[in-house]
Amino acid sequence: MDLLEILLYIQIALSASCLYRIIRGPSIADRMVAIDIFGVLVVGICAILSIITEKGFILDIGIAWIILSFIGTLTLAKYLSGKKLNE
Amino acid sequence: MVSTILIVIGVLFNLIGCIGLIRLPDVYNRLQSATKCGTLGTCSILVGTLFHYGFTEAGIKAIIAIPILFFGATVAAHALVRGAYHFGIKLGDKSVKDDYKDAIK
Numbered sequence: 234m235d236l237l238e239i240l241l242y243i244q245i246a247l248s249a250s251c252l253y254r255i256i257r258g259p260s261i262a263d264r265m266v267a268i269d270i271f272g273v274l275v276v277g278i279c280a281i282l283s284i285i286t287e288k289g290f291i292l293d294i295g296i297a298w299i300i301l302s303f304i305g306t307l308t309l310a311k312y313l314s315g316k317k318l319n320e
Numbered sequence: 321m322v323s324t325i326l327i328v329i330g331v332l333f334n335l336i337g338c339i340g341l342i343r344l345p346d347v348y349n350r351l352q353s354a355t356k357c358g359t360l361g362t363c364s365i366l367v368g369t370l371f372h373y374g375f376t377e378a379g380i381k382a383i384i385a386i387p388i389l390f391f392g393a394t395v396a397a398h399a400l401v402r403g404a405y406h407f408g409i410k411l412g413d414k415s416v417k418d419d420y421k422d423a424i425k
Contacts, residue, residue: 236324240331247338254341254350262347262404266354269396270341273358274334276389280362280369280382281327289378292369296385303392306400313403 241281248274265309272302326368333361346412351401358393 251274254267279295333356340353366382366389373379411418 270354270357273362277362277365280365292381306396310399310403314406
């Protein structure tokens with residue numbers, strides 16, 4: 234087995250371990266942290282997968298995922314601090 | 321070869337960050353451990369991707385993704401910890417100092 238494939242499986246296992254914190258987390262902020270880090274790990278999966286398959290378009294999925302995760306986390310942080318979304 | 325070394329370093333940082341996300345006691349400690357996943361781990365993987373492709377079409381995509389991830393992850397973590405503090409989530413039992421409580425008065 235190639236080294237990059239082993240790294241890909243490790244990365245998938247790490248992103249599955251974030252699901253533990255999403256299910257278990259005591260407060261809402263723990264779940265949001267875990268969802269944010271889950272998105273970051275999925276971007277890593279996309280990058281490694283694009284090297285293995287030699288297809289460049291998989292990186293586009295990563296870029297879109299970064300931006301959506303960033304906007305979602307900022308919106309939920311605004312909601313937590315008790316402000317309206319246009320302040 | 322350089323790209324493989326960078327990707328191994330990135331996966332190791334992701335491993336350390338995920339161990340911190342599961343093991344540390346409260347949300348602020350978890351966040352300072354888990355943000356290392358974004359800035360050091362996945363940015364290192366993307367730099368490895370850039371070394372693998374060179375300045376081709378896919379390499380430019382990696383160059384675009386690196387600054388978005390680097391600044392986006394840090395700004396999101398800062399906003400998240402601020403929102404969590406204002407929401408009223410307590411610090412862990414073993415925390416000894418809380419300077420932010422005096423600063424926001």
